[in-house]
Amino acid sequence: MSDKGMNLTLKIWRQKDAQSQGKMETYQIADISEHMSFLEMLDVLNEQLISEGQEPVAFDHDCREGICGMCSLYINGEAHGPDRGVTTCQLHMRMFNDGDTIYIEPFRAKAFPVVKDLVVDRSAFDRIQHSGGFVSVNTSGNTQDANALPIPKDDADKAFDAATCIGCGACVATCKNASAMLYVSAKVSQFALLPQGKVEAKDRVMNMVKQMDLEGFGNCTNTGACEVECPKGISLDNIARMNREYLKAAIDK
Amino acid sequence: MSVVSEDTFNSTSHFMGTNAVVQFVLQPILAFGVIFHLSMGIYLDTQNNKARSVKYAMNKPGTNSSWMSRNMKITGIMILLFLGLHFYDFWIPELNTKYIVGDMSGLNEHGGMRYFEELQHKFADPIWVILYVLSFVFLALHLLHGFQSAFQSVGFRHTKYTPIIQKLGNIYAIVVPLGFMFIAIFHYVSQL
Structure with a gap:
């Protein structure tokens, strides 16, 4: 060179x-x-x-x-x-x-x-995360060892892949509709795939999608641009998983 | 069917045009589906337009997504325009003949079945043939993205089955519109 x-x-x-x-x-x-x-x-x-x-x-x-x-x-x-x-x-x-x-x-x-200039306020992502991107764990001193819960390797890998999302917002920036579906779906998926996340799964997906819509992001039209531009290679599989989680929760609610 | 047998086309058309289940159950379901699809499209597109008020000075969407996936609105509007023409030119005259004039016979003034004759007359006009073929090009482009996108939207995505759905979708999106284009071109050429 x-x-x-x-x-x-x-x-x-x-x-x-x-x-x-x-x-x-x-x-x-x-x-x-x-x-x-x-x-x-x-x-x-x-x-x-x-x-x-x-x-x-x-x-x-x-x-x-x-x-x-x-x-x-x-x-x-x-x-x-x-x-x-x-x-x-x-x-x-x-x-x-x-x-x-x-x-x-x-x-x-x-x-x-x-x-x-080039600085944008991405606190909308924080508010989405606050609305449901967590698991409620009892920290009273009787916390169960994570390794005591059997988790299929494939699910653990997928959850870990979803958790590599750094929340940079490239998915929103590149989407022609300014949709945040890839980000939100990664945050939903990283918990939905694990037993610890299943307890609050329905409330989580409903609340996070609701907050996403309140923030004024657009809708997903499945162009796939977000997956291509994502620096962490977050897969469209997560969006499909979130759609399934949302449908299930909406029917049950 | 019209390219195979005139009689079969006539009898099938008469059945479709006069059968109560087709006319009063399937047709309203289809109409509702079209209106729902259109309404949702307009509603979501309005939200999407609001989601980015300042556009990029330099944007290269072609590097990360297909033309079809980004232009569903354009291909959809072209299909809608064709649908409007189809209603004006076929559906409304049919309703008039059958339910206002009250002629359910399916016969022309010479006593023969009118459907094949009307089809031939329609596709004798090259302008109509071009419009028809172009409309189905837009339908193909719409389906090339829309078919597999519908599965993703309802959460059906699988490592093994999604590539099959995508291939089937591509075949469907090309073969079905090509079939309709062939009908128009066949009847035009057969009358030259």
């Missing part, structure tokens, strides 16, 4: 605060190494903006290793950019070419209002 720096044109959404009208602004950036991560490239841009006396671009980030789910950029028309199975912080500049124009936008959804 060559170490020759790339010259790029960046078109970035700038918005002063939640109340202001935002717009796309154009920036030139030079000598970007292909070994940099995408967020490091934005760090370089921000240093450049600060040295020029301009306001740096606000963007969400935390662990920068694909675990926390904070980074949330829509890059060149795709959630987390053109690579697959990665978050924005894991995206490298080698995915781009010298002279490219890169569009950088916040995750767009009515339920994810822009806070500033």
